[in-house]
Amino acid sequence: MKKYLLLLLAFGLTFTSCSKSDDVDSENPEPEIPVVKSVADYPVQDFMWQAMNAFYFWQEDVADLDDTKNDIEADYAEFLSTDADPADFFYKICYNHERVVGESAAVDRFSFLSENYKDLVQRFQGVSKSDGVEFGLGRYGDAREVFGYVRYIVPGSDADGKDIQRGDIFIGVNGTNLTLDNYVELLFGDLDTYTMNFATLANNTITASGRELSLTKEEGFSxxxxxxxxxxxxxxxxxxxxxxxxxxxxxxxxxxxxxxxxxxxxxxxxxxxxxxxxxxxxxxxxxxxxxxxxxxxxxxxxxxxxxxxxxxxxxxxxxxxxxxxxxxxxxxxxxxxxxxxxxxxxxxxxxxxxxxxxxxxxxxxxxxxxxxxxxxNEFSVTFVDDRANNFFYDEDREANINPDNQWAIQPLLGRNExxxxxxxxxxxxxxxxxxxxxxxxxxxxxxxxxxxxxxxxxxxxxxxxxxxxxxIFPVDLISSSAVMKGTNDMMLMDGLIKSNMNQK
The missing domain is CATH 3.90.226.10 (2-enoyl-CoA Hydratase; Chain A, domain 1)
Known part of the structure; x- marks a missing residue:
C-alpha cells in the first residue's frame, strides 16, 4: 500500500489536476513504522562495551562506561547504534584517547583494536608481513617531507643479503617522495612488492641519490x-x-x-x-x-x-x-x-x-x-567476543569466539608498580x-x-x-616500522588477573 501511495503522490506532483481522493491520501500519508533497535543488532559494540565496562583502567572516569548505561535495553541499544564503525565507538568510550583528543590532551595513548583477532595474535607472536627492513622515520626539508633510516635488517628476510644495510637513508617509494600525508600508505599499504628510493646525507642535507632497490614483504614472517x-x-x-x-x-x-x-x-x-x-x-x-x-x-x-x-x-x-x-x-x-x-x-x-x-x-x-x-607504564590484555570466558582471549577457546564478530580490542587495564x-x-x-x-x-x-x-x-x-x-644529525622520530606493525608500546599481561568475575 505504501509503495502504491508514493506512486500516486508522485503522479499528483506531475499534473495540475488530481482527484479528491488523491488530495485526501496526500494529506494523510500512511504513518511510517518506527525501527526498533535491538542490542543483538550491534554485537561488536556490545562486546566492546561489556569488556571495557568490566576491565578498563579508567572505567570510573568515562560516563559512557557507567554501570547503569545498559540498565534500559532500548536506551542501551540506541547508544550502541550511535557509531556504525566499531573503531569509532571503541575510541569514543576510551578515556580521552589520543586518536580523539590529540596527543597533547590524551590520557589514554595506547589502547587499540583489530578487526580480526587472528592478525593481532600473530603479531604478538612475532609474526607479521615483513620484508625485513626495520627503520625509523623523521622529518626534513619543509618539515612535511619524511625520510627513513635503516636500523637493522632481520636475518632470513627478503632484505637479508640485498644491497641495504643499517644507516641507509630512503626518501621515496616507487618514485614518489615520502611526506606526512602519504608515508603510511606508501610504506604500510597493500603493495607487497615495491621499490625503495634512497638518498644520501651530507652537510646535514638529505639528497636523492638515484639508487633503488626492490623489496617484497613476506606474509607470516617470524x-x-x-x-x-x-x-x-x-x-x-x-x-x-x-x-x-x-x-x-x-x-x-x-x-x-x-x-x-x-x-x-x-x-x-x-x-x-x-x-x-x-x-x-x-x-x-x-x-x-x-x-x-x-x-x-x-x-x-x-x-x-x-x-x-x-x-x-x-x-x-x-x-x-x-x-x-x-x-x-x-x-x-x-x-x-x-x-x-x-x-x-x-x-x-x-x-x-x-x-x-x-x-x-x-x-x-x-x-x-x-x-x-x-x-x-600501563599494561593490556586481548579481549575477544567469548563471553563465557569473560572476553579473555584463549588460544584453546577460539572455537568459542562469536563467528559473527572477529574483532579484538587491546585496552589498557592498569599499571605495574x-x-x-x-x-x-x-x-x-x-x-x-x-x-x-x-x-x-x-x-x-x-x-x-x-x-x-x-x-x-x-x-x-x-x-x-x-x-x-x-x-651530528639526531632524528626527531615520528614513527617506525615497529609502530606500524601495531604491537609497539605493548605490555601484555599474562595470567595476573582473575578471569572468573561475573559480567554485567
Whole structure:
C-alpha cells in the first residue's frame, strides 16, 4: 500500500489536476513504522562495551562506561547504534584517547583494536608481513617531507643479503617522495612488492641519490627478537651484550639459552640493548629480570594495579609477581646474579622494556644510557567476543569466539608498580648518560663503532668523555616500522588477573 501511495503522490506532483481522493491520501500519508533497535543488532559494540565496562583502567572516569548505561535495553541499544564503525565507538568510550583528543590532551595513548583477532595474535607472536627492513622515520626539508633510516635488517628476510644495510637513508617509494600525508600508505599499504628510493646525507642535507632497490614483504614472517648475543672483553672485563628487540614468549627458551651462553662465558657485566624494543609479554620481562638479578622467588618484581571494580575482588597478594626460577615451559632460569646492569634506551624503548628497568631498580643499580624512554607504564590484555570466558582471549577457546564478530580490542587495564610502589613514569625513564642516535654515524650494532655501545663501554670502564659523543644529525622520530606493525608500546599481561568475575 505504501509503495502504491508514493506512486500516486508522485503522479499528483506531475499534473495540475488530481482527484479528491488523491488530495485526501496526500494529506494523510500512511504513518511510517518506527525501527526498533535491538542490542543483538550491534554485537561488536556490545562486546566492546561489556569488556571495557568490566576491565578498563579508567572505567570510573568515562560516563559512557557507567554501570547503569545498559540498565534500559532500548536506551542501551540506541547508544550502541550511535557509531556504525566499531573503531569509532571503541575510541569514543576510551578515556580521552589520543586518536580523539590529540596527543597533547590524551590520557589514554595506547589502547587499540583489530578487526580480526587472528592478525593481532600473530603479531604478538612475532609474526607479521615483513620484508625485513626495520627503520625509523623523521622529518626534513619543509618539515612535511619524511625520510627513513635503516636500523637493522632481520636475518632470513627478503632484505637479508640485498644491497641495504643499517644507516641507509630512503626518501621515496616507487618514485614518489615520502611526506606526512602519504608515508603510511606508501610504506604500510597493500603493495607487497615495491621499490625503495634512497638518498644520501651530507652537510646535514638529505639528497636523492638515484639508487633503488626492490623489496617484497613476506606474509607470516617470524622475527627472532634476539638479534645479537655476544661477549665483549674490555680492559680485562668480560661484558655480556644482548640486543633484544621485542618481548615475544615464543622465543623465551632461546632467550634463556642466550643468558646461558653469557653465564658460561663468565661475564661480570651486562648490557641490555633495548633501544628498539617497544615491549611485549610481561612473562618475558619477568624472565629477563630474573636472569639479571637472580631466581629470588620470595622477592617482589611487580604489583599490578587495576580499576577499583577489579581491585576490590582481590585477596592479599593477588596481582603480584615475584622473580621466577623457571621459564614458562619449566626450564631453570640461567641467572647472572648481578648487582648492576647497563641498559641502552631511546624514544623507541617502551612498555615491557621499561618494566624491566623499573622492576629491577629496587634491587639492582640500573645504569641507563641513551635517551628518555616512551613512558608507557600501563599494561593490556586481548579481549575477544567469548563471553563465557569473560572476553579473555584463549588460544584453546577460539572455537568459542562469536563467528559473527572477529574483532579484538587491546585496552589498557592498569599499571605495574615495582617493589617500592613506583609506577609514575608517563614522561619516560630518564637516562643517566644521555646520547641521541646519530643518523650520520649509526655504526655497526654490537661493535664499538656504534656510539651508544661505545659510550656504554666507556661508562663501564670509567673513561667517559662526553666531548667525544656529540651527534651530528639526531632524528626527531615520528614513527617506525615497529609502530606500524601495531604491537609497539605493548605490555601484555599474562595470567595476573582473575578471569572468573561475573559480567554485567
Amino acid at each position: 622475527e627472532n627478537p634476539i638479534l645479537i648475543t655476544k661477549v665483549i672483553e674490555e680492559g680485562g672485563i668480560k661484558i655480556g651484550y644482548l640486543m633484544y628487540n621485542s618481548f615475544v614468549a615464543a622465543f623465551d627458551e632461546q632467550l634463556n639459552d642466550a643468558f646461558g651462553e653469557l653465564k658460561t662465558a663468565g661475564v661480570t657485566e651486562l648490557i641490555l640493548d633495548f633501544r628498539y624494543n617497544g615491549g611485549g609479554r610481561v612473562s618475558s620481562a619477568l624472565q629477563i629480570a630474573s636472569s639479571v638479578y637472580g631466581t629470588k622467588t620470595n622477592e617482589l618484581f611487580l604489583k599490578a594495579r587495576y580499576n577499583n571494580k577489579i581491585q576490590s575482588t582481590f585477596d592479599p597478594g593477588d596481582g603480584e609477581s615475584n622473580f621466577v626460577a623457571t621459564t614458562i615451559d619449566g626450564s631453570p632460569i640461567n641467572a647472572l646474579d648481578l648487582t648492576k646492569v647497563y641498559v641502552i634506551t631511546t624514544r623507541s624503548t617502551a612498555s615491557a622494556s621499561e618494566l624491566v628497568i623499573n622492576g629491577l631498580e629496587p634491587y639492582v643499580d640500573v645504569v641507563q644510557i641513551g635517551t628518555t624512554t616512551v613512558g608507557k 615495582n617493589a617500592d610502589g613506583f609506577s609514575d613514569y608517563t614522561g619516560g625513564l630518564v637516562p643517566d648518560n644521555e646520547l641521541d642516535e646519530d643518523i650520520a654515524n649509526l655504526g655497526v650494532l654490537g661493535e664499538s663503532s656504534d656510539p651508544l655501545l661505545a659510550l656504554t663501554l666507556n661508562v663501564i670502564s670509567g673513561t667517559t668523555s662526553k666531548s667525544s659523543f656529540v651527534p
